[in-house]
Amino acid sequence: xxxxxxxxxxxxxxxxxxxxxxxxxxxxxxxxxxxxxxxxxxxxxxxxxxxxxxxxxxxxxxxxxxxxxxxxxxxxxxxxxxxxxxxxxxxxxxxxxxxxxxxxxxxxxxxxxxxxxxxxxxxxxxxxxxxxxxxxxxxxxxxxxxxxxxxxxxxxxxxxxxxxxxxxxxxxxxxxxxxxxxxxxxxxxxxxxxxxxxxxxxxx
Amino acid sequence: xxxxxxxxxxxxxxxxxxxxxxxxxxxxxxxxxxxxxxxxxxxxxxxxxxxxxxxx
Numbered sequence: 620x621x622x623x624x625x626x627x628x629x630x631x632x633x634x635x636x637x638x639x640x641x642x643x644x645x646x647x648x649x650x651x652x653x654x655x656x657x658x659x660x661x662x663x664x665x666x667x668x669x670x671x672x673x674x675x676x677x678x679x680x681x682x683x684x685x686x687x688x689x690x691x692x693x694x695x696x697x698x699x700x701x702x703x704x705x706x707x708x709x710x711x712x713x714x715x716x717x718x719x720x721x722x723x724x725x726x727x728x729x730x731x732x733x734x735x736x737x738x739x740x741x742x743x744x745x746x747x748x749x750x751x752x753x754x755x756x757x758x759x760x761x762x763x764x765x766x767x768x769x770x771x772x773x774x775x776x777x778x779x780x781x782x783x784x785x786x787x788x789x790x791x792x793x794x795x796x797x798x799x800x801x802x803x804x805x806x807x808x809x810x811x812x813x814x815x816x817x818x819x820x821x822x823x
Numbered sequence: 824x825x826x827x828x829x830x831x832x833x834x835x836x837x838x839x840x841x842x843x844x845x846x847x848x849x850x851x852x853x854x855x856x857x858x859x860x861x862x863x864x865x866x867x868x869x870x871x872x873x874x875x876x877x878x879x
Contacts, residue, residue, distance in 0.1 A: 642860070811827070
């Protein structure tokens with residue numbers, strides 16, 4: 620949490636403790652996303668239970684799909700940031716994003732059961748807010764890791780690539796794992812329906 | 824389970840099962856990595872503590 624919010628820890632970390640922190644952030648993020656999954660699928664017990672597995676898996680697979688390209692971009696951009704630092708920042712930003720998802724989970728659940736108009740937009744909105752938060756946290760963490768270094772802009776290239784690829788992969792994994800939300804949304808068909816002519820993301 | 828890219832629901836389900844199977848394998852591998860990092864971290868802490876004791 621300290622690493623996510625302040626960007627750096629008070630004491631310098633060793634390689635082993637950095638790996639531990641990265642994996643703890645990732646595992647905690649997966650658990651938090653499962654909470655959101657339960658809330659989003661709370662219309663039926665089977666869907667809620669399936670989401671405990673589906674939502675963390677969608678996030679993990681999206682991260683794994685995007686990560687190699689981010690690391691290659693880091694090398695090609697000749698950035699000063701170490702690959703381990705990029706992965707650490709990515710994992711902590713996933714934790715931050717899923718923390719937002721878990722925070723909004725009770726609101727998503729109550730609206731899902733009590734409002735026909737706001738339930739689905741709110742659950743999709745919570746995902747957009749979480750994505751935006753994670754992106755900002757990721758950029759901030761990378762910026763802090765490079766404080767005082769020249770040519771910092773080169774390190775923002777892999778950040779942008781990671782965010783774009785993560786979002787692109789997320790869209791397709793959501794389609795593969797659907798239904799995550801009981802109501803049908805444009806995301807159930809992946810890229811083809813989200814970017815179909817005349818379609819509005821979020822509803823069909 | 825929706826149909827994607829013109830493939831049937833069965834195909835989509837198989838792709839999801841393969842992908843999530845890989846995900847589970849990665850989680851297991853990452854847990855192994857975590858345990859290794861934790862034992863190494865504990866060793867580093869013990870070494871640092873011993874070094875401090877010997878300095879005194």
